[in-house]
Amino acid sequence: METIEIIDNKVEKVKISYSETTQVIGLFGFGTVGSGLYHVLQNSPTTKARIKKVCIKNAFKERSLNSKFFSTNPNDILDDPEINLVVELIDNADDAYLIVKTALLHGKSVVSGNKTMLAHHLEELIEIQKKTGSALLYDASACGSIPIIRNLEEYYDNDLLLSIRGILNGSSNYILSRVFQHNDDYNFALKKAQELGFAESDPSFDVMGFDALFKLVILAVHGFGTYVYPNDAFNCGIHNLSVHDIRYAKEKGLKIKLVATLTKFGKNCITLFVMPTFVSADDYIYNVEDEYNGVVIEGAFYEKQFMFGKGAGGHPTGSAVLSDITARFHDYRYEYKKRKYFNYPEYSTDVVLEVFIRYHDIVDLSIFGIEEVIEKYNGRDHRWMIAKVKLSSLIKVKDLITKLNLFIAYTGKIEYSEK
Ligand SMILES: NC(=O)c1ccc[n+]([C@@H]2O[C@H](COP(=O)([O-])OP(=O)(O)OC[C@H]3O[C@@H](n4cnc5c(N)ncnc54)[C@H](OP(=O)(O)O)[C@@H]3O)[C@@H](O)[C@H]2O)c1
Numbered sequence: 375m376e377t378i379e380i381i382d383n384k385v386e387k388v389k390i391s392y393s394e395t396t397q398v399i400g401l402f403g404f405g406t407v408g409s410g411l412y413h414v415l416q417n418s419p420t421t422k423a424r425i426k427k428v429c430i431k432n433a434f435k436e437r438s439l440n441s442k443f444f445s446t447n448p449n450d451i452l453d454d455p456e457i458n459l460v461v462e463l464i465d466n467a468d469d470a471y472l473i474v475k476t477a478l479l480h481g482k483s484v485v486s487g488n489k490t491m492l493a494h495h496l497e498e499l500i501e502i503q504k505k506t507g508s509a510l511l512y513d514a515s516a517c518g519s520i521p522i523i524r525n526l527e528e529y530y531d532n533d534l535l536l537s538i539r540g541i542l543n544g545s546s547n548y549i550l551s552r553v554f555q556h557n558d559d560y561n562f563a564l565k566k567a568q569e570l571g572f573a574e575s576d577p578s579f580d581v582m583g584f585d586a587l588f589k590l591v592i593l594a595v596h597g598f599g600t601y602v603y604p605n606d607a608f609n610c611g612i613h614n615l616s617v618h619d620i621r622y623a624k625e626k627g628l629k630i631k632l633v634a635t636l637t638k639f640g641k642n643c644i645t646l647f648v649m650p651t652f653v654s655a656d657d658y659i660y661n662v663e664d665e666y667n668g669v670v671i672e673g674a675f676y677e678k679q680f681m682f683g684k685g686a687g688g689h690p691t692g693s694a695v696l697s698d699i700t701a702r703f704h705d706y707r708y709e710y711k712k713r714k715y716f717n718y719p720e721y722s723t724d725v726v727l728e729v730f731i732r733y734h735d736i737v738d739l740s741i742f743g744i745e746e747v748i749e750k751y752n753g754r755d756h757r758w759m760i761a762k763v764k765l766s767s768l769i770k771v772k773d774l775i776t777k778l779n780l781f782i783a784y785t786g787k788i789e790y791s792e793k
Pocket residue numbers: 402403404405406407408429430431432433435463464465466469487488489490514515518685686687688691
């Protein structure tokens with residue numbers, strides 16, 4: 375491609391080299407997102423990228439492309455010197471970690487969509503990038519087609535950011551929409567989500583809040599610079615939702631959404647958690663329905679901003695992967711500015727949340743170490759309490775909440791320590 379440049383005060387036509395280099399891609403995974411990316415690439419003819427090889431797991435699966443493209447040997451990609459970009463879109467986090475790490479150590483650029491892998495290994499992968507100079511991009515890993523990571527990295531590259539809060543999981547949001555808007559029963563809505571491909575056959579990753587938590591961990595690194603190991607954080611899902619909880623919310627004119635909350639407080643602390651949350655009609659995320667995601671970013675001086683879009687699916691996610699591919703073409707890399715230039719905040723669980731707890735047996739409430747009871751109800755067939763509970767206590771009893779069939783929802787009220 376020719377372009378105009380001014381050289382020695384004369385306008386010259388010069389050739390710029392980047393337009394002549396094509397990215398040669400080795401793709402891992404050809405499922406929903408991998409094949410979605412393939413179609414997106416075909417519809418973006420100006421993108422200077424071609425897929426040379428696709429590594430998959432099952433050699434005998436029927437494929438829509440010629441078999442010469444496929445391999446089950448990762449080294450066909452990792453050891454190929456012509457391949458300069460590895461795109462990792464597989465569903466196994468442990469294998470993904472090995473693939474991404476090896477590719478970076480081989481000096482190849484990598485694009486990944488694997489939030490589970492990233493949330494558990496991001497600190498190490500940042501160090502490897504520093505040491506090798508290779509680059510890892512993963513905008514597709516959080517909120518599908520919403521360009522949240524690059525915005526946190528580039529636009530919100532100062533310390534005005536106060537909170538990131540939103541609906542980060544499309545499957546559970548679809549289920550909640552069916553329940554609240556169409557009066558579907560939870561299990562029927564879940565079945566429908568599975569039929570439409572919005573939820574996996576094992577939906578626990580989505581409905582128990584793990585998916586949203588892993589995304590939130592990634593956003594914390596780019597928004598604030600702080601890395602939080604997922605096991606040290608609280609996630610609680612919608613899997614124990616009952617008609618009683620839905621009726622309670624509706625009577626108060628509220629909806630229940632699975633909300634990821636990340637907020638800065640005190641001198642320099644952040645806290646984060648994922649919980650079913652009561653949402654009122656004046657909240658930006660109230661009208662985020664079905665498989666959509668919505669993120670509210672709040673900062674000093676600019677107050678609230680809202681990003682909305684498709685959070686999952688082959689083509690929306692494939693388009694986010696394409697954006698990372700073209701970003702690498704222009705040599706873009708995350709600088710992890712908040713870690714590099716700022717004294718990044720400490721992660722703290724020393725906050726008190728006001729929560730709704732629906733329970734069967736009063737004895738079960740003893741697990742929470744309740745700080746204060748605000749309101750309670752004892753019905754014939756169900757009981758609930760609104761109480762103040764420490765986030766650190768909730769983390770300790772995370773597994774028991776499911777086992778005891780308790781339903782917990784955050785009312786939105788939080789008290790911070792003086793830290
Ligand atoms: N689906 C979405 O909407 C979405 C959105 C954002 C991010 N993501 C992330 O994107 C990634 C892919 O998700 P997906 O929905 O596309 O999964 P998927 O439909 O289940 O496809 C997974 C693909 O990975 C391949 N695979 C698994 N283990 C492999 C290994 N060790 N080596 C090579 N290939 C392997 C499978 O091979 P076979 O074809 O041989 O089985 C399959 O092609 C996940 O990390 C997911 O969290 C997905």
